[in-house]
Amino acid sequence: MRALLLEDNPDDADLLVFELKRAGFEPEWSRVDDEPGLVDGLGRTPDIVLADYNLPGFGALQALRVINALADPPPVIVVSGAMSEDACVEALRRGAVDYLLKDRLARLGPAVEHALAQKRLDHARRRAEALSQEHERRFRAAFDHAPVGMAVTSPDGALIEANTALLEMAGVTMADVRGRPFDGLVLPEDRPVVADYVKLLCEGGDGDRRSRPRARPDDDHHGRPVREIRLTGHDGKITWTQYSASMIGTSGPLVHQIADISARRRAEQALQRQTEELARSNAELQELDRLKSEFVATVSHELRTPLTSIRGYTEMLAEDIRDPDQSQIISIIDRNGRRLLALIDDLLTFSHIEAGTLMLVRGPVRIADVLRSAVEVARATAPAEVAIKLSPPEGLPAVDADGPQLGRVVLNLLSNAVKFCPDGGTVTVTARVSDAPAEVVVSIADTGIGITPAEQTRLFTRFFRSAEAQRRAINGSGLGLAISKAIVEAHGGWIGVSSTPGAGTTVSFGLPVP
Known part of the structure; x- marks a missing residue:
C-alpha cells in the first residue's frame, strides 16, 4: 500500500x-x-x-x-x-x-x-x-475478496449477493439469506439506521458522499454514531459493525459495506467498566477521608477540654510552689501541655479547612502589631542562642483580616524558623508594601539548615516533614505550613518559600491592601 x-x-x-x-x-x-x-x-x-x-x-x-x-x-x-x-x-x-x-x-x-x-x-x-x-x-x-463485509441488494432491500467476509461475520450462508431483506441480518433496534441511510442515498441520486455532508455523529436512534449497527446471526451472536452504503447508478442496486468493529467496542466497554470502577473507588476513598476528618475533629475536641483543665490547674500549682525542683517539674508539665494544646488546635483548624468550614472574623488589622505580638511569644519560648530580629517599616497600611488567624500564621512561621536555626543563628522578620499589586508582604528569614529544591515543592503539603527534620528528630506535626497556606489564601493572599541548603530559608506571604 x-x-x-x-x-x-x-x-x-x-x-x-x-x-x-x-x-x-x-x-x-x-x-x-x-x-x-x-x-x-x-x-x-x-x-x-x-x-x-x-x-x-x-x-x-x-x-x-x-x-x-x-x-x-x-x-x-x-x-x-x-x-x-x-x-x-x-x-x-x-x-x-x-x-x-x-x-x-x-x-x-x-x-x-x-x-x-x-x-x-x-x-x-x-x-x-x-x-x-x-x-x-x-x-x-x-x-468477493474485499477486506470488509459487502452485500448487494435490490432497491427494495432484497439481498442479491453477499461476500464471504459478511457471511462469516453474520454466521450465515448465502442460501440462508438470498432474496431475503438485507436488514434481516441487522438487530431490530438498529434497522432504522440502515433505512435512514438508504433513504438518504436515494434522495441524493447516486449516493456519492462527496456531493453532501455525512450525517452528524449524534444524529441517530439509540445514542450511537449513525453508521454503527449490530449484526445478528442464526446462532444469536451479536457483532458490532461500521456501516456504509452506495448506489450503483441513479436507481440501481445498493452496495452495502460492513466493517467489524467488535474489538474496538469491547475495548471501549472495558474502558468504561474500568472508569466506573475507578469512580466507585474514588468515592469510597473520599468517604473514608471524610470519616477520618470527622474522627480527627471529634477526638481533638474531646482532648482539648481536659487538657485545658490540666493547664489551668498547672498554672495554679505553679503560683504556690517555691521549691526549685518542684517548680521545674511543673514547668515541664506546663510546656508539654502547651505543646499538646497547640497540636490539638492545629488538628481542629485543619479539620475545619478540609471541611470548608474555616470561619474568618475580618476587620482592620495592623500588621506591625501582629508581628510584634508574635515575636514576643516566639522570644519567650525560643532558645537563648537564637536571635529574633524584627524590623517592620513604619506606616504599614491596615489589612482586612482575621487578627488571631493572621497571628497564628506568623507564629507558625517563626516557630519553624527557630526550630531549624542552629545555635548562634538569627531569625529576621521584615515587612514591606508592594504597589503592583497593592499588598503587604511579610518575610521571615532564618540562617538555618535550608531546604532542598525537591522538597520545596512539597513544603506546604499536609503532614510533610523534610528528610533533614526527620534525621535530626526536630519536633513537628507537618501541619503548620499547610494551615498557614490555607489561612493566607482564605484572605486572598499568597505564600511562597525561597531556600538554599545550608544557607537558610525565607518564607514570605502577601496580603491585599483594601
Missing part, C-alpha cells in the same frame, strides 16, 4: 505509519508538508492520503481541492488533534472519506481498510456502468 502523508510533524507521521503497520499494512510512504510536495507525491499514485487538517498555510481543505481535481483521486482521510463538528462536516463535504482524531488512532486501520474498499467499490461501480462484462467480472472478484 502506498500512503502519502500531508503532515508537518515527523513524530505524528511516524505514529500514523506505526498504526498502519499495527493494522496489518506494509505501507510504502512519504511525507510532504506543502502544495508542491503534495503535487509531486500524487504523481506517484498513492493508494491513500492522510492529511493533517490544521497544517499551517496548506491544510486538508486546500489539499482536497488539489486532489479532487485529479481524474482518479485517491481517498483522503483527515487527521487532526481536534476538529469541530462543522469542520468535520466541511471536510467530508469537500471529499474526505473519513476523519480521525490523533488521540484515537486505533480506528486508523479499519478506516483505511474501509476507504480502500470504498475506493475499489467506486471504481467497480463506474466500470460496471460504462464497460463490458469483463469489467463486471473484475468487480465481482474485488467484491
Whole structure:
C-alpha cells in the first residue's frame, strides 16, 4: 500500500505509519508538508492520503481541492488533534472519506481498510456502468475478496449477493439469506439506521458522499454514531459493525459495506467498566477521608477540654510552689501541655479547612502589631542562642483580616524558623508594601539548615516533614505550613518559600491592601 502523508510533524507521521503497520499494512510512504510536495507525491499514485487538517498555510481543505481535481483521486482521510463538528462536516463535504482524531488512532486501520474498499467499490461501480462484462467480472472478484463485509441488494432491500467476509461475520450462508431483506441480518433496534441511510442515498441520486455532508455523529436512534449497527446471526451472536452504503447508478442496486468493529467496542466497554470502577473507588476513598476528618475533629475536641483543665490547674500549682525542683517539674508539665494544646488546635483548624468550614472574623488589622505580638511569644519560648530580629517599616497600611488567624500564621512561621536555626543563628522578620499589586508582604528569614529544591515543592503539603527534620528528630506535626497556606489564601493572599541548603530559608506571604 502506498500512503502519502500531508503532515508537518515527523513524530505524528511516524505514529500514523506505526498504526498502519499495527493494522496489518506494509505501507510504502512519504511525507510532504506543502502544495508542491503534495503535487509531486500524487504523481506517484498513492493508494491513500492522510492529511493533517490544521497544517499551517496548506491544510486538508486546500489539499482536497488539489486532489479532487485529479481524474482518479485517491481517498483522503483527515487527521487532526481536534476538529469541530462543522469542520468535520466541511471536510467530508469537500471529499474526505473519513476523519480521525490523533488521540484515537486505533480506528486508523479499519478506516483505511474501509476507504480502500470504498475506493475499489467506486471504481467497480463506474466500470460496471460504462464497460463490458469483463469489467463486471473484475468487480465481482474485488467484491468477493474485499477486506470488509459487502452485500448487494435490490432497491427494495432484497439481498442479491453477499461476500464471504459478511457471511462469516453474520454466521450465515448465502442460501440462508438470498432474496431475503438485507436488514434481516441487522438487530431490530438498529434497522432504522440502515433505512435512514438508504433513504438518504436515494434522495441524493447516486449516493456519492462527496456531493453532501455525512450525517452528524449524534444524529441517530439509540445514542450511537449513525453508521454503527449490530449484526445478528442464526446462532444469536451479536457483532458490532461500521456501516456504509452506495448506489450503483441513479436507481440501481445498493452496495452495502460492513466493517467489524467488535474489538474496538469491547475495548471501549472495558474502558468504561474500568472508569466506573475507578469512580466507585474514588468515592469510597473520599468517604473514608471524610470519616477520618470527622474522627480527627471529634477526638481533638474531646482532648482539648481536659487538657485545658490540666493547664489551668498547672498554672495554679505553679503560683504556690517555691521549691526549685518542684517548680521545674511543673514547668515541664506546663510546656508539654502547651505543646499538646497547640497540636490539638492545629488538628481542629485543619479539620475545619478540609471541611470548608474555616470561619474568618475580618476587620482592620495592623500588621506591625501582629508581628510584634508574635515575636514576643516566639522570644519567650525560643532558645537563648537564637536571635529574633524584627524590623517592620513604619506606616504599614491596615489589612482586612482575621487578627488571631493572621497571628497564628506568623507564629507558625517563626516557630519553624527557630526550630531549624542552629545555635548562634538569627531569625529576621521584615515587612514591606508592594504597589503592583497593592499588598503587604511579610518575610521571615532564618540562617538555618535550608531546604532542598525537591522538597520545596512539597513544603506546604499536609503532614510533610523534610528528610533533614526527620534525621535530626526536630519536633513537628507537618501541619503548620499547610494551615498557614490555607489561612493566607482564605484572605486572598499568597505564600511562597525561597531556600538554599545550608544557607537558610525565607518564607514570605502577601496580603491585599483594601
